[in-house]
Ligand SMILES: O=C(O)C1=C[C@@H](OP(=O)(O)O)[C@@H](O)[C@H](O)C1
């Protein structure tokens with residue numbers, strides 16, 4: 001598709017779709033709980049639809065009507081052995097959290113995904129789950145899909161995860177629900193805590209001490225009502241757009257404001273962005289706020305350490321932001337980017353270079369020198385099938401002089417099916 005370029009202003013208010021991480025977990029915990037769960041403002045993106053599809057194959061009655069989902073929870077022992085393979089599509093979260101749940105079920109299941117999933121390491125969850133007693137096999141000793149899982153009686157473990165990953169933490173905690181005793185996970189930095197918050201919302205208990213999270217199994221979860229906040233990872237594209245496109249003012253309503261996810265706001269603030277945060281609410285469950293951003297004069301920053309897990313999915317759009325900041329921005333400690341939907345260090349650097357950015361890859365991040373005007377002489381950029389790369393490039397095009405075409409635009413539907421419509425509404 002031809003992207004809008006040389007945009008003179010982006011103005012208006014939008015409400016981004018529901019949070020992807022929260023939507024997945026609402027379906028999963030709703031399926032495991034006893035009784036009905038009603039999910040509102042669910043994200044009907046391809047990844048979350050994969051989660052629904054997998055749980056239907058496990059015998060759960062799930063009705064989806066747009067952004068409302070009703071899950072008839074099966075309660076303890078209620079999942080059924082699937083007669084077909086469980087296809088997680090493009091979704092790493094579905095794959096890894098589902099593995100944690102399957103590990104505790106007394107039956108066999110096969111898990112597959114798309115080409116991107118087949119390249120993503122699953123050993124980070126299959127290893128601790130096998131330690132708990134699950135039998136999981138697959139390519140390269142169970143590190144890659146297709147995977148075969150035979151779950152059953154699990155024993156609790158204390159797991160020191162080498163990576164700060166909410167998917168690893170959640171997989172082990174979910175498996176811990178099916179043990180008799182206390183399972184804990186310690187991570188090097190705090191990752192997003194949606195699983196912990198949602199287990200509590202469903203009436204369960206989780207203890208947090210420093211970077212260690214513990215769960216005592218077995219637990220009885222009760223179906224509930226879940227309101228999914230707007231996805232800050234989706235809002236991030238328009239937060240950056242508002243800051244770098246001239247004459248802009250964008251308000252994002254009902255955005256998730258969970259402190260384990262707001263690293264992008266810290267970076268925008270440190271760069272000097274004109275940002276206003278209003279109406280912070282729901283702090284007990286999942287915090288939400290309204291955020292307004294205006295065109296800003298930006299300065300470079302250093303990004304690393306414990307900030308990384310708080311903005312890991314926003315690094316592609318932060319790289320674009322850094323091209324418009326005065327000075328050298330260094331992103332470090334972000335080697336996890338190499339095992340996302342694409343190697344996001346390589347894809348970000350290759351695609352932004354096509355538009356004239358001064359950006360280079362490092363072993364664990366990127367170095368970006370600004371401020372650089374983006375220009376294109378009939379450039380063809382490519383999402384590489386990665387939703388976040390596609391959306392970052394659409395925002396990059398807005399500040400590019402010349403013509404830019406995007407290949408594989410359909411990837412955005414993984415997390416933000418209405419992205420292009422929302423962008424058009426601000427033009
Ligand atoms: O738990 C989750 O919902 C997610 C955790 C993160 O992955 P890691 O756990 O691999 O860091 C993130 O990148 C992904 O988009 C969603």
Ligand SMILES: C=C(OP(=O)(O)O)C(=O)O
Pocket residue numbers: 020047090091092093094313340341388415
């Ligand atoms: C990495 C992502 O998701 P997942 O791991 O669920 O595929 C993402 O949404 O950027």
